[in-house]
Amino acid sequence: MKMNSTSILLLWSMTIGVMISMSSNSWMMMWSGIEISMMSFIPIMSSNSMLSAESCTKYFIVQSSSSMIMMLSLLMMISKSKLNYEMILLTSLMMKLGAVPFHNWVLSVVEGLNYLMLLNLLIIMKMAPLTMLSYLFSTTTMIPMLTMILGSIMGINQNSLRKMLGYSSIFNLGILILSTKSNPVWLSFMMMYTIMMISIISFLYKMNLNYINQMSVNNHKKMINLKMWIILISMGGMPPTLGFSAKLLIIEFFIKMKMSMNLVVMILSSILVMFFYMRLAISTITYSSTMNKTKLHSVKEPSTNLMMVNLMTLPMMMSLKIMN
Template identity: 45%
Template sequence: MKMNSSMMLFTTTMLMGILMSISSNNWIMMWCGLEISLISIIPLMVSKLVASSESTMKYFIMQSVSSTMLMLSMLVMVMSGDYNYNYLMMTALLIKMGVAPFHNWVLTVVEGLDLIMIYMILTINKIAPITLMSYTTKSLMLIILLTVITGSLLGLNQNSVKKMIGYSSIFNMGFVMSVLKYNWMWIMYMFMYSMLLMMLLMLLHKNKILLMNQMTFIELLTNKLSMWMVLLSMGGLPPLIGFSIKYMVMLYMISMKMLATMAMMLMTSLIIMFFYLRMTFLGTMNYSMIVMTKMFQLNEMSMLILLINLITLPSIMMMKMFT
């Protein structure tokens, strides 16, 4: 994605639409903000990749269908009579968020996009639907369980790194939805997850990795260690920063007496940890002894990633102050 005036314009209007959605006090203006962000992100998705046009069209169709359902639920809401519009509205927002059982569009869309657009779709563009979902009153327990099970089990047999990132995003959306009624907590979770995903995508772009088998071709040990640290953090291994946000969710769910759901989420986290470890083993175990002498030649990016991931214990102490 080239930096030019058109890209700056569409990025600005996309962010403006998201801010409009999360700051409005009526549903029509929220819907308008979602449409502004959708129509702005479509031109940004087109790139030189072969499948980018297909991914753009699929994304546009799915978001248009969910926007139509959302508008229909709003019309039913203002009609007189005892109509149950909550389920229609919830389905529309779940499609926009890309969680199970409405998750298939995420995987087909991310496969044809470049890494910058994958980041924008999986993090920034989900803020508005998550905010709107926090206004609903229906229980999401079944959706949370479906999401964490789908995101963990279906990511096991993937060779494409982009699809694995897609399944990881679906899995993390389950954690976000479990703390949806506590605004500070899901905002903190999304911020930390977005930061980890940005570091991972930067490393993938730097080393030109698209498939899991290509992890063995990372030459510098510093890049391998950085990839290893980020993947372990995204899997939630203590004492890294990815563990602190999962620990925060776990404490909240214990306080809300949602023990069975929390147990399922912890078990699926182990599956997620398994395929992240598989990626790290491919990167660190092969040919590492050849470049072991370069271990201490750390560049600035590696040191920054190491420092960010090792500030977890102060973060946990801060979170204990707020919970």
């Protein structure tokens, strides 16, 4: 995407829409902020390709449909209807987030996006609906558990890196939905997950990687291989990385809230997620460097700063915990 004045204006508008939703104490203002961010995001996610146009159309249909359902629930709330408007509002938020059983649109949309727009879709556009979800009292635990299970199982068989990140995002969405019962917990987890996503997406973008069979990076420096390993094991949740710190935070929260069933499902699902990220990490050294079906076009070496953040977070968190 070329960054011209129009794109910058739309990005600002999208960010302001998310901030309005997160900072407002009115349901209508939250809905307005979500609509502003959606209408700003759609023009910048589109490009000249047919796949991108298809992704934009699907995204618009899903988001506009969920917005209509949300407006219906808000009108029922204002009119003090006897119907269960909270369940209708919850359904609209699950549609917007892409939770089970409304997850299929996420996988269809991610294939038509470049990596910058993928980051916006999987991180920024989730902030406002999650904030609204944190204000609801009737949050279900079955939907997030199914979301974690599906995201972890379906991500194993993927060859497309975008779809793999999509399923990984669905898995982490299940954790986020459960952790919205505590604002500090879900915001902390979201911040850690954002850092990890920025790390892996910036690496994939700079190395021009789209599929797992392109992960043969033996022709490059050992430092690039090391960075890739650290980023991937962090996404998988291996100690002592940032991903493990995030999982540790959620485990502690689940234990405090006595959510034993959710804890078991999260741990088992995390093992599957760790498996497909470790498979990806191992493929960087096991694939032969003579595989020239797809070539890498490395423009510049990925940043070391994000790698250090992924490594140093757990020791820092443990030190702060001991001091407290």
